Amino acid sequence: MPTEPHQPIFIDLKLPRFSAQLNVKQDGVNRMVFCAIRKKWLVLQPEEFVRQLLLHFLIADMRYNRNRITVERGVKVNDTDRRTDILVFDQDMRPFLLVECKAPTVKLSTATFRQASNYNGALRVPFLMISNGRENLVAEVDYDANDYRFLARVPEWL
Template identity: 35%
Template sequence: MENLNLPTYSFKLKFDLQRKLIFDSIRKKYVVLTPEEWVRQNFIRYLVEEKGYPDSLIAVEKKVDVNLLPQRSDIVFYNKNANPVIIVECKSTKIKITQEVFNQIARYNMKLRVPFLVVTNGLRHFCCYMDYEKQSFQFMEDIPNYQEIKNL
């Protein structure tokens, strides 16, 4: 798989029916290794190993109903009170981060109303802080560490 703009991690890989699979430590199962899944698995490791997020508070492909249609958010991180605080939308490295990608995560956030939105294609990462009181958002220099958001 492609090199990403993230630290290098090792993963459990295997083949099944001529498909390459990667072990998802959050879902506790092997999943098909697509380019988007490669970004998702690496970003999960980044959140856990570099940013200190407890993997027990992460959900992968979390169902979110948007306008009565079921959607799946790539990564949702919850605080210790089981409230969602970060949504991460992962794309393949071949997908450019465009307004449409931000629109997609914004639709998920209409339901979840989290303080932080993250979009990544493995090469570029964007993080926004949502200020609901002021009805505004602010791009951040970096993705916050768990210690910075654990009490939200």
């Protein structure tokens, strides 16, 4: 039986399996994690933990090209400066997948997805994803119809 296009399809990517691959250290009172994309140490906040697990998943499992991934890239949304959590570009350097990371305590829903999709207006990325590390929602955006549909898997990198 097909699902409704706006019915969320929660995907379990089993992200905790990448925890052991994270480069983590203690720096005074802060736990730090090394981001291989940004090439720097960052405070290991809950949202950063999810972001790092997702980066490992996209590179290792999905075979996304690490040179086509940006993290916390600046973008203008309605004349306001914002940052994208993860933005993946296709081989022609067009935005391909926008990922919004939430802390593990944040419950994902269609409303959370709509909120995250506000960043996508200026970028017009064909695929949008939100994750709290346990649950993941991925959608394909149809700009002509001003609509979207949830997918059961993360799209293959082009």
